[in-house]
Amino acid sequence: MNVSFEKVSVEIGGHRIVNNVSLTVPSGSVLGLLGPNGCGKSTLLRTLYRAQKPSSGTVLVNGTDVRSLDGREVARRIAVMAQESTQEFPITVREMAMLGRVPHQRGFGADSAADHELIDTALREVGATHLAARYFAGLSGGEKQRVLLARTLTQQTPVLVLDEPTNHLDVAFQLELMSLATSRGITVLTALHDMNLAGEYCDQVALMRAGELQAIGRPHEVLDEDAIRAGFGVDSRRLEHPLTGRPLIAVARITPLPAPAAQQQPINHETEIVKENA
Amino acid sequence: MLMILIYDIVCSVNDFLRTPLDPPRPVAPSPWPRSAAWRRHGTALTLSTSILLVILVSASTGPLSTSLPETAKIIAGHLVPGMAWMNDGSISVSQDQAVWNFRLPRTLLAGIAGASLALAGALLQTNVRNPLAEPYILGVSAGAGVGAVLAIVAGSTAVAGLGLNAAAFVGAAGATALVYLLARQGGIIAPSRLILAGVALGSLLAAITNFLTITTEAQNVYSVLFFLLGSVSAASYPQLILPGLALAGVGLYAMLRSRALNAMLAGDEAAIALGVNVTAMRRTLLLATALLTATTVAVCGGIGFVGLVVPHAVRMIVGSDHRRMLPLVILGGGLFLMLTDLLARTIAQPAEIPLGILTAAVGAPFFLWLMRTSGARAAGVEQ
Numbered sequence: 001m002n003v004s005f006e007k008v009s010v011e012i013g014g015h016r017i018v019n020n021v022s023l024t025v026p027s028g029s030v031l032g033l034l035g036p037n038g039c040g041k042s043t044l045l046r047t048l049y050r051a052q053k054p055s056s057g058t059v060l061v062n063g064t065d066v067r068s069l070d071g072r073e074v075a076r077r078i079a080v081m082a083q084e085s086t087q088e089f090p091i092t093v094r095e096m097a098m099l100g101r102v103p104h105q106r107g108f109g110a111d112s113a114a115d116h117e118l119i120d121t122a123l124r125e126v127g128a129t130h131l132a133a134r135y136f137a138g139l140s141g142g143e144k145q146r147v148l149l150a151r152t153l154t155q156q157t158p159v160l161v162l163d164e165p166t167n168h169l170d171v172a173f174q175l176e177l178m179s180l181a182t183s184r185g186i187t188v189l190t191a192l193h194d195m196n197l198a199g200e201y202c203d204q205v206a207l208m209r210a211g212e213l214q215a216i217g218r219p220h221e222v223l224d225e226d227a228i229r230a231g232f233g234v235d236s237r238r239l240e241h242p243l244t245g246r247p248l249i250a251v252a253r254i255t256p257l258p259a260p261a262a263q264q265q266p267i268n269h270e271t272e273i274v275k276e277n278a
Numbered sequence: 279m280l281m282i283l284i285y286d287i288v289c290s291v292n293d294f295l296r297t298p299l300d301p302p303r304p305v306a307p308s309p310w311p312r313s314a315a316w317r318r319h320g321t322a323l324t325l326s327t328s329i330l331l332v333i334l335v336s337a338s339t340g341p342l343s344t345s346l347p348e349t350a351k352i353i354a355g356h357l358v359p360g361m362a363w364m365n366d367g368s369i370s371v372s373q374d375q376a377v378w379n380f381r382l383p384r385t386l387l388a389g390i391a392g393a394s395l396a397l398a399g400a401l402l403q404t405n406v407r408n409p410l411a412e413p414y415i416l417g418v419s420a421g422a423g424v425g426a427v428l429a430i431v432a433g434s435t436a437v438a439g440l441g442l443n444a445a446a447f448v449g450a451a452g453a454t455a456l457v458y459l460l461a462r463q464g465g466i467i468a469p470s471r472l473i474l475a476g477v478a479l480g481s482l483l484a485a486i487t488n489f490l491t492i493t494t495e496a497q498n499v500y501s502v503l504f505f506l507l508g509s510v511s512a513a514s515y516p517q518l519i520l521p522g523l524a525l526a527g528v529g530l531y532a533m534l535r536s537r538a539l540n541a542m543l544a545g546d547e548a549a550i551a552l553g554v555n556v557t558a559m560r561r562t563l564l565l566a567t568a569l570l571t572a573t574t575v576a577v578c579g580g581i582g583f584v585g586l587v588v589p590h591a592v593r594m595i596v597g598s599d600h601r602r603m604l605p606l607v608i609l610g611g612g613l614f615l616m617l618t619d620l621l622a623r624t625i626a627q628p629a630e631i632p633l634g635i636l637t638a639a640v641g642a643p644f645f646l647w648l649m650r651t652s653g654a655r656a657a658g659v660e661q
Contacts, residue, residue, distance in 0.1 A: 051550045075553030082547050088407050089543050089598045099544055102537045103553040155552075 001062045001077060001158035001187055002027040003048065008057035010043050010211075017043045019211040020057070025204070027062075027158075030188040032198035032219070035208035036232055041191040044208070045161050048189065049080050061159065075103035078159040079152035081145075093131045093139070093147050097123055100154030115154075122153040125180060141168030149177060162190035166197065175200075195223055195249045207231050220247050321595060325609035329389065332613060336385040336620045341628065342376045352377045379514075387513040387521070388619035388633075389612035391578045392588075394525045396611025398570040399585030400592075400604065401532055404539050405563040406469035412586035413571040415476040416564075417453040419580040420483035422572070425449020426505045426579070427487050431494040442505070443517070447576035453483060454568040467560055507632030508581035510619055521573040528566045529608055535559070536600040543598060583637040584611055587645045594648055614641070 004024040010017045018040040025031045033041040046052035047059050050066055059066050061077050069077075079100070100122070101115045123129045126146040131139065136147060145168060152160055160181060166174040174194070178201045182188055192198045198205050199219040206216040207223070209231050215222045220238070228236045234251045241248040338349035348369060355364040356378055363369060398413040405411075414420070429445035460475040461467050491502045532539070538559060541549040546556050571585075588611045589603070596602045615633070618640060622631045 049551050051547055070553075071550065071555050072553035075551060078551070080548075080551035082551065088409055089403075090593060091543055091598045095540070095597065095599055096544065099541055099548070099552055102541050105537055161551075 003159060003187055003189065004060045005044065005047070006058050006060065008044065008047055008054045008059060010040070010047060010052060011055040012043075017211055018047070018054075021208075021211075021213045022057075023206055023213060023216050025187055025189060027187055028185050029203040030182045030190070030201060032202035032205045033189065033191045033208060034193070034195065034198055034205055034223075034231070035214075039208045040211040041208055042163050045080075045163055045189060045191060048159075049078050049161055050074050072103050075155070075157075077157055078161060079155035079157040080161045080163070081148050081152050081165055082161075082163045091136050093123070093128060093134050093136055094119060096136045096147050097128075097150045097154055100151040100156075103155065118154045118156070119150075122150040123147075125153060126150045127176075142170060142173055145169055145177070146173070149180065157186070159187045159189070160184075162188065164191050164193065166192070166194065195219075195228070195251075199223065199247060199249065223249060321606055322609065325606065325613055329609065329613050329616065332616045332620065333382070333385050333389070336616060337377050337381045339620060339624060340376055340381055342372060344373050344377055348373065349377050353382065383515050383518065384510045384513040384619065385616055386518055387510045387578065388615045390518060390521045390525055391510065391574045391581060392584055392615025392618075393529075393608045393612035394521055394570045394574045395581060395585040396588035396607045396614070397525070397529060397532065397604065398567045398574075400589035400600075400607045401528075401539075401563050402567045402585075403589055404542055404600070405560055405567070406472055407542070407545070408469065408473065409590065410586075411473065412582075413567060414580070414582065414585070415473055415480070416568055416571065417457045417476045417479045417483060418450045418568060418571040419575050419582075420480040420487070421453025421456075422446040422450035422575040423487040423506055423580060424453075424483050424490075427490045427494075427502050430498050430501050430505070431490050443576050446505070446579075447572055450572035450575050451568070453479060454572060458564065458568075466557055467564065469560075472564075504632055505579040507634035508579040508637075509622075509630065509632050510578050511623070511630055513577075517577050521570075521577060524569050524573040525608075528570050529604070531562075531566060532600070533604055536604060539600040540598075578633070581615070581633045581637055583634070583641045584615055587641050588614060591645060591648055594651075 002025060004022075006022050008021045009019055021040075021044060023031075033044065035041055043052055047054045048061075048066065050071065053067070061069075061074075066074055066078075097119045098111060098115065101111065101118070105111070105115070120129070123132055126149050128143065128146045128150055131143060131147065136144065139147065145165065149165070162181060165177055165181070169177060174197065178197055181190070182201045190202075192202075202219055204216060205219040205222045207214040207227055214231060215227055225236050225238070228234060228249070228251065232251075233253075235254045236249050236251045239248045239250050240246070334346060334349060334353075337353065338344045338346050344352070351361070351363050352369060352374055355361040355369075364374075395413055399411070402411045402413060402415070403409055423446075425445040425448050426442055428449075429442045457472065457476045457479055458467070460479065461472040463471065487502075487506070491499060494502070538549070538554045541552040541554045542556065542559065544552075549556050549559075574581075589607050592603050592606045592610055596606060615637070618633055618636045621640065622633055622636050625631065
């Protein structure tokens with residue numbers, strides 16, 4: 001199921017967060033969205049799963065405008081692993097994972113045997129079977145991410161949206177999660193900060209800055225030294241990974257930042273007043 | 279009766295749909311040795327039986343002596359036509375009156391009120407995703423208070439001939455509408471704004487109520503206080519209709535939307551991603567809560583604590599899944615207030631204690647005890 005954004009702009013409170021972004025994600029491919037904090041990655045993704053209405057432009061899933069579908073239909077096509085997770089009420093890991101079945105069920109009847117099997121499989125895949133009876137609120141950050149990933153898997157959608165999925169994760173699970181998500185043959189859109197993860201797992205990388213799409217293409221074509229310098233304000237070199245032989249981006253800040261405005265002497269305002277009065 | 283019938287049916291349908299599918303799930307070692315299904319069914323069954331029992335005991339308790347079998351006979355005689363004992367003189371007219379016209383309606387009203395307030399509390403807590411929410415934060419009871427006090431203080435002349443209950447309902451509905459409008463911004467109701475608007479407006483209305491109370495003649499003060507603290511002593515069958523209908527309607531709606539309510543527990547963003555129209559859902563739930571609370575408060579006055587505590591107590595027992603929790607909240611709320619009413623009219627006979635005092639006096643220690651148990655700690659009450 002392919003996804004395309006056509007001239008999508010988002011304005012919130014008079015600020016243009018996303019400006020005229022057009023891009024297409026072919027069916028079954030993985031797109032990584034990169035860019036500094038606040039560049040509009042999450043907002044762009046939110047227009048896809050209808051949490052944010054674009055002020056202009058359309059978002060299409062398999063050629064259908066997502067705004068023309070109802071929430072349930074969108075939720076059967078697109079699963080989301082977002083950054084927030086609230087925990088005011090006691091909810092078990094199993095119940096959290098079972099929420100992925102909500103768009104597929106009706107009424108107040110039972111969860112079917114098939115539903116339970118899906119949950120078991122998903123929890124096993126993300127390595128959270130042993131957590132099933134625990135309360136979600138009591139988990140560590142990494143364990144929570146595992147459970148939220150399991151929820152998206154039980155949702156069984158052809159499109160998966162991940163918003164900075166590797167936050168709070170140790171290196172091993174970062175790699176595990178990315179390969180779990182990208183090896184299923186479904187279309188994946190993910191906001192990322194780690195350029196090497198993007199290079200490793202994404203078919204395409206889109207580089208955003210200040211709401212605009214700077215570049216899109218194969219990871220190591222887009223992520224050259226100039227683009228990284230322009231996008232993030234850091235210097236970088238392309239290396240060869242000593243173990244895998246694949247390209248590796250090493251970042252550092254060697255060019256000094258623009259000099260800050262000349263520092264003023266601290267002023268004691270009381271002496272100023274005394275002077276004035278004198 | 280109506281309420282129990284409806285919810286027993288809903289519960290058993292619910293259980294029937296779920297039963298054959300539950301056993302095979304291989305859950306990791308649970309703190310409860312028995313299966314969750316057993317626990318849920320057992321609790322629902324216990325509550326339903328207890329409710330029937332309490333209705334019987336409550337209907338046979340009062341200054342005029344009626345034994346349990348006599349009470350059962352009277353109730354059965356009214357429900358099933360042609361029972362011999364109704365006319366053979368074995369039951370006196372005053373016994374019949376006491377059971378059928380006084381004790382039974384007040385017991386049923388207590389049940390409906392308890393169930394309504396508990397359900398309203400559960401829905402509101404989920405809706406604003408705040409464990410401290412309770413039905414009265416919408417300003418409903420404060421509005422009802424102003425309406426009722428106006429009716430008592432000014433007499434029917436000033437309030438366009440509205441009776442106490444009607445005036446209370448108008449006050450409650452008006453206050454809710456105002457809170458709703460105040461909390462709305464750009465068509466969206468933010469939970470935090472709703473709570474703040476409700477609390478602020480509630481304080482304002484309470485100030486008006488207090489001013490009216492303190493400046494009225496002394497003889498009125500008692501009636502005002504009695505209404506504000508809640509009572510079902512003047513219940514009659516017609517009074518059951520509106521609250522009963524509201525409870526049945528909202529109860530059915532809430533259970534049909536249980537899955538969406540579950541999704542809302544995970545946060546707005548997650549709920550949207552799971553296909554729930556959060557904005558519309560929040561608005562509907564708000565209206566449903568206001569309807570439940572206003573119809574109840576108009577008849578029974580401000581019975582506090584039920585709406586806050588019953589949902590939490592039920593969550594501690596069966597967890598937060600609304601499919602399991604809502605039926606038990608309704609049954610538990612009903613049972614709790616029926617028992618409280620029984621207590622309210624027996625411990626200080628012949629005087630009656632307002633319900634609101636007892637719900638807090640009995641409910642708070644029970645809740646605190648429950649909160650300190652290990653189940654509650656596991657459920658994340660203490661973090």
